[in-house]
């Protein structure tokens with residue numbers, strides 16, 4: 001019997017996932033709604049909000065039987081329906097409740113495995129207990145701060161520092177380029193850095209500056225010379241620019257040996273720039289993810305650069 005890897009495409013970015021699978025030489029065996037099945041065991045994809053490995057087909061006799069069979073495999077199940085919506089929901093209702101409460105910034109991630117299932121046919125469940133996220137369908141939500149940050153862009157950095165870089169920050173220096181109106185600078189200021197440098201051509205909001213310990217430079221990030229900086233613990237970029245321009249800036253700072261960690265948003269125009277996205281991935285040990293809070297953009301990061 002075939003085993004499948006299931007990819008749930010990010011809503012409205014099915015085309016990106018299809019292109020990514022094509023670039024990786026993976027053939028789509030089945031597609032229903034935004035769920036893609038590929039035969040065999042394959043890595044997670046950037047444009048899949050959840051990847052599920054070793055998906056099993058399970059024949060069921062009834063709603064009750066479906067719930068019983070899923071419960072025998074695991075406790076937590078995220079449902080994505082591709083048809084038979086009502087019947088699928090009735091099965092889900094018989095499963096233990098899953099915790100979908102929003103979490104706080106830097107809250108430890110749930111440790112329990114999160115399964116993925118769908119009602120493939122009225123009498124066939126497709127399920128996996130091995131998934132890429134501890135959150136149902138890979139969807140995570142924060143207890144938002146609706147008062148302080150000047151834009152919602154801060155949620156990307158919250159997600160990044162909660163999921164991908166949860167390690168304790170013990171002082172040091174962070175630089176935020178393309179920082180205005182100041183959401184990311186605010187997040188960095190709330191972390192334990194000794195010093196935050198914030199760079200943008202536009203002015204930063206005064207109330208962010210009023211937090212103190214922020215050095216704001218109103219200039220183009222592309223004119224920055226790494227030689228004029230001491231060691232930087234985190235280089236953060238949310239600049240709106242062509243991916244190629246960001247890539248050159250990142251390479252300049254990386255080659256300087258001054259930066260330990262990077263997190264940068266790669267933003268796209270109408271088309272996803274695969275050529276430069278793949279060039280980012282050529283930087284050793286770096287990764288690209290599509291955060292739950294990313295739109296038509298992805299997050300490139302590189303941690304623990306050795307000098």
Ligand SMILES: C[S@@+](CC[C@H](N)C(=O)[O-])C[C@H]1O[C@@H](n2cnc3c(N)ncnc32)[C@H](O)[C@@H]1O
Pocket residue numbers: 150151152153154177178179180181182183184185199200201202219220221222238239240241
């Ligand atoms: C999406 S916004 C950043 C939002 C910010 N991360 C926040 O949380 O509030 C992109 C920023 O890139 C800035 N930008 C564009 N070109 C730039 C350049 N050459 N140098 C510095 N900043 C630039 C824009 O002025 C804009 O403020």
